[in-house]
Amino acid sequence: MVKVLLFAQFQEAAGRESVEIDAAxxxxxxxxxxxxxxxxxxxxxxxxxxxxxxxxxxxxxLKDGDTVAFIPPVSGG
Amino acid sequence: MVKVLLFAQFQEAAGRESVEIDAAxxxxxxxxxxxxxxxxxxxxxxxxxxxxxxxxxxxxxLKDGDTVAFIPPVSGG
Amino acid sequence: MSNYFRITDQFISVENVVNKVVRPESGAVNTFIGTVRExxxxxxxxxxxxxxxVPMAEKKLAQIGDEIQGKWPDALVAITHRIGELHISxxxxxxxxSTPHRADSYDASxxxxxxxxxxxxxxxxxxxEDGESWIGNQLETKSYPTGKPEEEDLYG
Amino acid sequence: MSNYFRITDQFISVENVVNKVVRPESGAVNTFIGTVRExxxxxxxxxxxxxxxVPMAEKKLAQIGDEIQGKWPDALVAITHRIGELHISxxxxxxxxSTPHRADSYDASxxxxxxxxxxxxxxxxxxxEDGESWIGNQLETKSYPTGKPEEEDLYG
Numbered sequence: 001m002v003k004v005l006l007f008a009q010f011q012e013a014a015g016r017e018s019v020e021i022d023a024a025x026x027x028x029x030x031x032x033x034x035x036x037x038x039x040x041x042x043x044x045x046x047x048x049x050x051x052x053x054x055x056x057x058x059x060x061x062l063k064d065g066d067t068v069a070f071i072p073p074v075s076g077g
Numbered sequence: 078m079v080k081v082l083l084f085a086q087f088q089e090a091a092g093r094e095s096v097e098i099d100a101a102x103x104x105x106x107x108x109x110x111x112x113x114x115x116x117x118x119x120x121x122x123x124x125x126x127x128x129x130x131x132x133x134x135x136x137x138x139l140k141d142g143d144t145v146a147f148i149p150p151v152s153g154g
Numbered sequence: 155m156s157n158y159f160r161i162t163d164q165f166i167s168v169e170n171v172v173n174k175v176v177r178p179e180s181g182a183v184n185t186f187i188g189t190v191r192e193x194x195x196x197x198x199x200x201x202x203x204x205x206x207x208v209p210m211a212e213k214k215l216a217q218i219g220d221e222i223q224g225k226w227p228d229a230l231v232a233i234t235h236r237i238g239e240l241h242i243s244x245x246x247x248x249x250x251x252s253t254p255h256r257a258d259s260y261d262a263s264x265x266x267x268x269x270x271x272x273x274x275x276x277x278x279x280x281x282x283e284d285g286e287s288w289i290g291n292q293l294e295t296k297s298y299p300t301g302k303p304e305e306e307d308l309y310g
Numbered sequence: 311m312s313n314y315f316r317i318t319d320q321f322i323s324v325e326n327v328v329n330k331v332v333r334p335e336s337g338a339v340n341t342f343i344g345t346v347r348e349x350x351x352x353x354x355x356x357x358x359x360x361x362x363x364v365p366m367a368e369k370k371l372a373q374i375g376d377e378i379q380g381k382w383p384d385a386l387v388a389i390t391h392r393i394g395e396l397h398i399s400x401x402x403x404x405x406x407x408s409t410p411h412r413a414d415s416y417d418a419s420x421x422x423x424x425x426x427x428x429x430x431x432x433x434x435x436x437x438x439e440d441g442e443s444w445i446g447n448q449l450e451t452k453s454y455p456t457g458k459p460e461e462e463d464l465y466g
Contacts, residue, residue: 008205008277009288046290050275053210069207069275073290076204076211076235076276077188077247077267077412085361085433086444123446127431130366146363146431150446153360153367153391153432154256154344154403154423169325172343178398181347184340184419187328191337191410242334254347260420263340267412 002062004031005069006041014039024066029058031068047072079139081108082146083118091116101143106135108145124149158231159215161208161276163238171248174232180252184259186267188247190240200281204237204246207275211235214274221269222251222262229253229262235276314388315371317364317432322390327404330388336408340415342423344403346396356437360393360402363431367391370430377425378407378418385409385418391432 002023006014019039023031028049035041048071051060055071062068079100083091096116100108105126112118125148128137132148139145158174172183190202219231235247249266253259270276278289314330328339346358375387391403405422409415426432434445 005207007207007275008279011205050207050210053207053213055273069210071207071275072277072288074271074273074275075278075289076206076274077270082363084363084431085435088361127363127366130363130369132429146366148363148431149433149444151427151429151431152434152445153362153430154426167325168328168341169323172324176343176345176399178348181345181350183343183345185324185343186412186415187332187339187341188412189332189337189339189408192334194337243332252345256342256344256423259342260416264416 001064002031003067004035005067007069008072009043010035010041010047010070010072013041013043023062023068024064026062027058028056028060028062028068031062032058032070035070041070043072044070078141079108080144081112082144084146085149086120087112087118087124087147087149090118090120100139100145101141103139104135105133105137105139105145108139109135109147112147118147120149121147158233159212159219160234161206161211161215162234162236164236166234166236166245166248168245168248171232171234171250175230175250175252177230177252179228179254180230181254182256182259183250183252184256184263185251186247186249186263187245188267190242190244190246192242194280197282199242200283201242202240202246202281203279204235204240205277205279206235206237208237211275215270217273218266218269222265225265226253226258226262229258231262231266233266233270235270235274237276315368315375316390317362317367317371318390318392319394320392322392322401322404324401324404327388327390327406331386331406331408333386333408335384335410336386337410338412338415339406339408340412340419341407342403342405342419343401344423346398346400346402348398350436353438355398356439357398358396358402358437359435360391360396361433361435362391362393364393367431371426373429374422374425378421381421382409382414382418385414387418387422389422389426391426391430393432 001020004019050069078097081096127146215233230252232250251259251262371389386408388406407415407418
């Protein structure tokens with residue numbers, strides 16, 4: 001299983017802070033599709049993605065125990 | 078009389094914080110000469126001058142009650 | 155070093171952040187303090203809510219510190235960013251950079267705030283009288299036509 | 311406004327100076343803090359002594375504030391400079407500039423420190439292990455071949 005963290009507008013859209021998805025062996029883009037279709041998170045195209053707290057891209061292959069985070073456009077400072 | 082304020086190296090050279098000079102009706106350059114000759118302040122050529130707390134120049138004519146200050150190169154900050 | 159790069163839900167003391175970087179070999183500390191502004195483009199903000207991916211945000215702040223030490227080897231950097239509910243004039247972020255000479259302290263501090271707005275996973279939600287919204291990137295110096303940073307920006 | 315431009319012989323609180331300029335319409339505060347550096351060009355400083363022509367120095371700090379408001383109308387500036395005996399890492403000067411947007415806060419803060427080093431009658435004496443000396447101008451960005459500022463620099 002892969003843990004997917006949701007923040008800001010994505011957290012509000014899904015109504016939860018995280019979801020578990022059976023995505024081991026799949027690329028990050030698979031998680032993106034699941035979030036769109038099953039959790040109503042529609043604005044993912046503007047997001048960056050991090051696996052285990054480092055930015056990466058949609059083709060990264062996931063393994064069991066990974067933590068994925070979709071990062072909406074940041075606005076700190 | 079004109080009050081002449083001395084700071085930093087000029088104060089140390091003269092051994093005092095201020096002097097009174099009978100310079101009313103004279104330009105600032107007159108005070109400069111007096112400081113050089115009578116008070117042993119030799120580095121006045123690098124100094125700026127202020128009369129009544131505003132920068133001015135050596136040709137400004139002084140009047141009774143004016144306060145003159147010779148300003149060594151500044152090094153605040 | 156991890157104490158130098160913090161996300162907190164508490165009030166930030168400017169003095170505390172500054173004190174982390176003051177040292178005998180530095181003569182200059184530049185500090186950038188971001189505060190909550192009441193009006194943005196004529197619209198009145200009532201309060202803000204900041205969310206963050208805390209462990210990754212602290213890592214990315216530390217990465218900015220590393221980038222700065224690569225560019226300005228004599229610089230020492232500390233950054234604290236607050237999250238949660240903030241009101242007008244509350245301090246959201248404090249950056250402190252000490253360097254031997256002043257020019258570098260300005261340049262490195264400016265670099266830090268620009269990078270925070272590029273790569274640190276923190277999000278701001280503005281609450282107005284008539285609504286609320288999560289704010290997208292607010293970069294002043296650079297725009298991303300694609301709506302997101304390029305890869306070289308993320309990895310620094 | 312005079313409280314915004316101060317010469318003091320007491321410890322300077324960064325927080326106090328910053329608080330003078332924080333306000334609802336600003337979103338950024340840039341702070342420059344000058345501290346006593348131990349080594350300058352390989353020579354070890356034991357302590358410093360700052361002298362000032364206090365009333366004129368406060369007027370000139372206020373003039374710098376006016377110049378900044380001329381160049382950056384939305385800026386609010388506070389500057390406190392300490393005099394007397396200062397030891398390594400003690401704070402000699404704190405400049406705080408608040409502006410609605412961050413770029414101006416950096417530019418105006420930088421302008422302030424450069425102007426302080428040009429026109430404010432404050433003098434620093436360095437005390438080393440083997441001697442002492444009053445320090446002449448230490449401008450980093452500009453040199454005066456004549457050894458003194460030009461008239462337009464003094465009058466702003």
